[in-house]
Amino acid sequence: MVVISQNPTMKIEKIRDDIDLPIIDLSDRSEASKQMVRACEEYGFFKVINHGVPQEIISQVEEEARSFFSKPGPEKQRAGPPNPFGYGCKNIGLKGDVGEVEYLILQTNSPFIISIDSNKFRCAVNAYVEAVRKLACEILDMIMEELGVSDSNTNTNSNSNSSSSSSVLSRLIRDSEGDSILRFNHYPAAGAGGDVTGASATKIGFGEHTDPQILTLLRSNGVEGLQISLEDGVWVPVNPHPDSAFCVNVGDVLQVMTNGRFLSVRHRVAVQSYKSRMSTAYFAAPPLHATISCLPGVATAEKPPLFRSFSWGEYKQAAYTRRLGESRLNLFTLPASDHHHHHCLDHAID
Ligand SMILES: O=C(O)CCC(=O)C(=O)O
Numbered sequence: 001m002v003v004i005s006q007n008p009t010m011k012i013e014k015i016r017d018d019i020d021l022p023i024i025d026l027s028d029r030s031e032a033s034k035q036m037v038r039a040c041e042e043y044g045f046f047k048v049i050n051h052g053v054p055q056e057i058i059s060q061v062e063e064e065a066r067s068f069f070s071k072p073g074p075e076k077q078r079a080g081p082p083n084p085f086g087y088g089c090k091n092i093g094l095k096g097d098v099g100e101v102e103y104l105i106l107q108t109n110s111p112f113i114i115s116i117d118s119n120k121f122r123c124a125v126n127a128y129v130e131a132v133r134k135l136a137c138e139i140l141d142m143i144m145e146e147l148g149v150s151d152s153n154t155n156t157n158s159n160s161n162s163s164s165s166s167s168v169l170s171r172l173i174r175d176s177e178g179d180s181i182l183r184f185n186h187y188p189a190a191g192a193g194g195d196v197t198g199a200s201a202t203k204i205g206f207g208e209h210t211d212p213q214i215l216t217l218l219r220s221n222g223v224e225g226l227q228i229s230l231e232d233g234v235w236v237p238v239n240p241h242p243d244s245a246f247c248v249n250v251g252d253v254l255q256v257m258t259n260g261r262f263l264s265v266r267h268r269v270a271v272q273s274y275k276s277r278m279s280t281a282y283f284a285a286p287p288l289h290a291t292i293s294c295l296p297g298v299a300t301a302e303k304p305p306l307f308r309s310f311s312w313g314e315y316k317q318a319a320y321t322r323r324l325g326e327s328r329l330n331l332f333t334l335p336a337s338d339h340h341h342h343h344c345l346d347h348a349i350d
């Protein structure tokens, strides 16, 4: 079904709910690797099940986040403002973006520099981060192996009981100076809304954007709201099922490293009328000084590199000094490349 509506900026947009993201079973590694590569090319988003993150670890961190958001405002404010870590409400970033959301951003390399005074919360976060970092690395290793860019001679983890090798990407994420972050979002229910005609405009909790990092691993409390845009003005709702799944998406850095083969897709969150959404996002990122460029063997004579190399710190600076919805990848495109042959980059250069 296609529903046509107007968002608050009066831009005509369509919602199409006839696309389902692939649900990929990680217990069949070789099949999963192929499916993940295909999904990264086609949607930039997919869901994983049998991912190995214990339910207990997920429930604990989600319970602690719920209890944090249920505290009185002034108490939450004590963990803010979010520059760059801490509690924020409505204001997103430094450029005036607002949304119907409150959030808590934590760095993942302890010690946390903001004061979470609950020891239980801290422990739950630590366990969760360790588990999702491992999952992010596994997913990236599988994808890189499928792309043929894994390098086996640098696997220094002698405790590893897996025969597969670690990829350059998972090593960046495991680096002790890795810049990965954990973000909790809470979108309170909007209540009965709509105008006198009964038509309801989409209320935005988190405005459209791409994630700047390498890979995002997202969980929600089973309440819908996430939407992705594969073509301009058309939004595809991502249903929050199955409950046990992680939703995974490609970030800008991975789009650059795959020379545009993988898509960092625009997404946003619509607030629901009667249910509050909570989400937990782990953004896997390299160290600030890491050089981001095309992976070896990905660019060819026919498909020369589309982007110049840059450091993650440089990119992050570009991202955080711009509006949420503004593209930043176009700041790094190489002028010599012929964009028209790479339709998949339309999102990045529009
Ligand atoms: O809350 C969500 O489902 C998505 C939030 C998001 O896109 C983000 O934190 O980058």
Ligand SMILES: [Fe+2]
Residues within 6 Å of the ligand: 209, 210, 211, 267
């Ligand atoms: Fe996002």
